Amino acid sequence: MGVGLSGKCTVAIEVVDGNDDARKRTMSRLISSIPENSPKTVVAVFSVYDPDSGDNGKMTSSIQNDFPFLLKPTLKNFYTLVTERPLDREERARYITITVTDTGTPRLKTEHNITVLVSDVNDNGPAFTQTSYTLWVRENNSPTLHIGSVSATDTDAGANAQVTYSLLPLPDPLLPLASLVSINPDNGHLFALTSLDYEDLRAFEFRVGATDRGSPALSSQALVRVLVADANDNAPFVLYPLQNASAPCTELVPRAAEPGYLVTKVVAVDGDAGQNAWLSYQLLKATEPGLFGVWAHNGEVRTARLLSERDAPKQRLVVLVKDNGEPPLSASVTLHVLLVDGFSQPYLPPPEAEAAAAAPADPLTVYLVVALASVSSLFLFSVLVFVAVRLCRRDGAGSAGRCPVPEGHFVDVSDPQVPVGGVIDLMLGIK
Template identity: 70%
Template sequence: MSSITKRIPENASETLVALFSVLDQDSEDNGRMIFSIQDNLPFILKLTFKNFFTIVSEKALDRENQAEYNITITVTDLGTPRLKTKYNITVLNNSPTLHICSVSATDRDSGNNAQVTYSLLPPQDPHLPVASLVSINTDNGHLFALRSLDHEALQAFEFHVGATDRGSPALSSEALVHVLVLDTNDNSPFVLYPLQNGSAPCTELVPQAAEPGYLVTKVVAVDGDSGQNAWLSFQLLKATEPGLFSVWEDNGEVRTARLLSEHDAAKHRLLVLVKDNGEPPRSATATLHVLLVNGFFQPYLPLPEAVPAQSQADSLIVYLMVVLASVSLLFLFSVLLFVVVWLCRRSRAASVGHCSVP
């Protein structure tokens, strides 16, 4: 017999309470098992696959009406006598519930010979600190996890439980308990790109001639959970100009939604929501900066902070052009003067004529 207790939210509809399986290594009827729970409880025992069973709530529960239910799952084989040799237990990641299950053994003797005590047997793997994970009540076989179990650190482990009577000589048997730690949504998505560490924002450039569907960038994020808890979806929460950009839900690609025009702002800020598929879901946000440019060289519209620097550059260019023109004119005048003087001297040497130099 195995008893499992879980905490589930109030007013939830059909909710998974436990997932478990039991394996009997015997054959034929000796290996066939019967599963049952108590009657008159708002829970259903379902066969999912072969010897895998789930317990789900049949309807929404009211905490004010009843705050706690104790569900006992009885598993027996069809052999003679009916034996129980292995327990497969499923616990939720970081579950606050300390009670994992109960191991139960019966003895057909009477008196002290029928009194059974329970103990944890030394693990076969010396590197697995079972004693730091679980403990057992020697009188009733209850197993009280010593701490919450983290799926990211330990997905599964197993150990042996011994049952010994108080007869003389004492007789004993053992059972194998296999614990599977299910993942819960305890990690939020983490944005890898663009970086959200408070440093200088990365600006994406978009040419003015971009067609609708132009790939601007891609938001990249990961989730430390597994399974559906790690499935991520993306959504555009805010934008400087709604309708200009869109975000693909499945892969985080940011694309233009229409043609750009000269009336669009030059600078845009986008806020993207990254959400996982857990229950309840966890989320993170990513901020993107987009700049519209004419090609990939000149901004489509000049930014206000760039105007003073541009004015200074224009003044310097004008000054250099004036200086260069002045030097060129002075050089040309010097050359002309030299030619005129040389011609006059040549004429004076050839004749006594008069040469007037203006």
């Protein structure tokens, strides 16, 4: 402080800077969007300044260590923000916070946010929610029935994430996949195209493709296996005894048979599967109720009691074969049983055989019978003539008179040297 002649003084005040101004940022360049596969790309160029002086106006800028960026200082308080490596939009689509700190006392810092938009690149293909799908469809389904769906997602954005579905060609050209199923290209729904038959096709599999709309497009595949569930659409079929034969099969049972004697066994099959093919047997009708029984699980027909003379010799049984489906289907078979005193007793022909025996004989058979009778009669007549001539000669050997006989060749049949065959040959005129 100084005092002049006028009585005035001059005061010089030194203002000491305090660290009291916020840091300011000036953005000179900013790229609005960066492709995610772009390394070493300049994102922004900016400057920061502090109105304070001295150490209070000196600044440093930094970013988080885990960000894929580099902050490079250029001129005084100027920085360039560049990408350190390719970005991943699916991991993080927006960045970044810049922290600016001065070197004053006390140190002050501020944070500035720079929004960096990462644009999508088609670097992710569609991914199915499952590697394989198993779908069930009941046979005899109605056409266009929805039997299931497949689903795939794409973590890209925009058109790169839009997925379309398609059926892939089968390696087996004999399986007409295009006539069995179709797929909705937009939502992956699968609508059987035809009514499926379990007995013809129990299962089939194919592959489904999912493709995005990126450029170039990416795709993936999944296996789909379709299992046809059985429905009870086949009735039991009787293999034995045959029902379409011209003459029914007749079983013989001795009257001395003990209870439980095995008469026969009904054999049947069912084209369905599972419980739809489980068969049970029961006696539906019988000539003598209580005489026979049928085992429910194997179709064996057995006697239920001792046979008596009062039981009719001809028995007719009707056996019902039923499956275990819902609703159950059935078939019936008729059995003919003949009661005999023993297996040596002549077999009684069925009515059909008796009717056939009573029918007129075939003309050729008649001719053969007549020819055979004629030859036999001629042979017998020749033998009688020969015997008569021989007796006549022997009776007249000692008398003067002889039997008038035609000349011919005669032999003494009493001669042991003459064979019987020679007599017959001579009789027939064979020399």
